Amino acid sequence: MKRKERASALKWFISLGLVVGFVGFLTFHGLELGEAADLSVPGKPLEKAFPNSEKCKRCHLRVFEEWEASAQSRAIVTTPFRVSLDRYLASADIKERGLCFRCHAPHSLDYQHELPRFIKEVQSKDPQIDGVGCPQCHLIKSVDDGSHPPVPHFQLGTTIFGGYEKAAQNLAHQSEKLPLFRQSQFCVTCHERMPESSNTPKSLPDWLGDWKQSKAEISGKPCQSCHMPEALDESANGEKIRKVANHSFPGRFGKVRAEAVQLDFTTTVKGDISEVSVKIDSLVPHNFPLPHPGWSRLVVDLSILGKNLKRVYNEQRFYERVLGGVDGKETVFDFEAKKVLKDTLLKPDESRTEIFTFPTPKDAPSMDVIVTMTYAPLHGPRDFLTQIEQEAPLGSKDRAFQTVQIAHKKVNVSLSK
Structure with missing residues (x-):
């Protein structure tokens, strides 16, 4: 009888050891039984x-x-x-x-x-x-x-x-x-x-x-x-x-981006100062761009070409959500974010007007007004960008560093009096 009791006790201690060992394994790998998620191991590999x-x-x-x-x-x-x-x-x-x-x-x-x-x-x-x-x-x-x-x-x-x-x-x-x-x-x-x-x-x-x-x-x-x-x-x-x-899920890449906005503008020459009013209608039913990853950004670029097609003026506006970290400084990493410092995202179905003013090109019969909207390339801390460039198979030619055009319009405006 005592032999059976000792065998039973031995089995009990072995079972207890296995349970403790398994719990220790989970804890070591960052999992605790107290978490809300179901940590039971699925039957299939x-x-x-x-x-x-x-x-x-x-x-x-x-x-x-x-x-x-x-x-x-x-x-x-x-x-x-x-x-x-x-x-x-x-x-x-x-x-x-x-x-x-x-x-x-x-x-x-x-x-x-x-x-x-x-x-x-x-x-x-x-x-x-x-x-x-x-x-x-x-x-x-x-x-x-x-x-x-x-x-x-x-x-x-x-x-x-x-x-x-x-x-x-x-x-x-x-x-x-x-x-x-x-x-x-x-x-x-x-x-x-x-x-x-x-x-x-x-x-x-x-x-x-x-x-x-x-x-x-x-x-x-x-x-x-x-x-x-x-x-x-x-x-x-x-x-x-x-x-x-279609299972290519077009978005940033793919034809669907060409239907994301309607872009138009008017130009007014007022002597030495000219003005371009850009109307942007978002046709997207969500924030544009989506602010994840945190470096997501649209760029509205105005370029003015004067005599001999030389660029004489350039200005950019950014549509993005700028995040602030624990120290209040900007961060492009969502997991570091504590607050939003600035939000210029296009909201669902939003219409927005951007006004640009600039010196009228001199000694030119006309000027080319060019407005382009693009997805901006990856940006962030210098060490972050350098590491990506060093580790990416294509280096600086990696897709993350590409500018992707969404909309573009060019108009020649006469400057003759």
């Missing part, structure tokens, strides 16, 4: 639950190629993200090290125990897992919009969710249509605001602005109508032709 999008390519070649060219496919790949992540991790509370992955790799919500791996994948400069790929969107069954940002809930199984009816029968997965995939609420899960943290004030405004009251949303045009425009094509290889959504 990460690669089984969220396979690489390359696997989807076999049957969905068109969609894969569009996605591969998108910003979403580079969610954890870009050099600016990797350098920003390292900067964040250097000062983040150990319990909040997964904050960036909440949107850049949303499946990390279900695989928090894999957080060290997510971080190592990014820091490797060649991640072998996707941040935002096919399953990261198409395994979302519902969205909890009671929190900000809303939280996606994944159903890990053999069913893929989407916006289409009557999907072709196949051996790879089942398909189910959900209205959610044609609603703005689906996109807002990652595009509304920074996830809350102990370091981020709740008073910081959302990124989108009052999008729910925009003309587009009220008229029934969700985010997808611009950022996933439909065209006649096949969803899967060999499937019947029908209207399908």
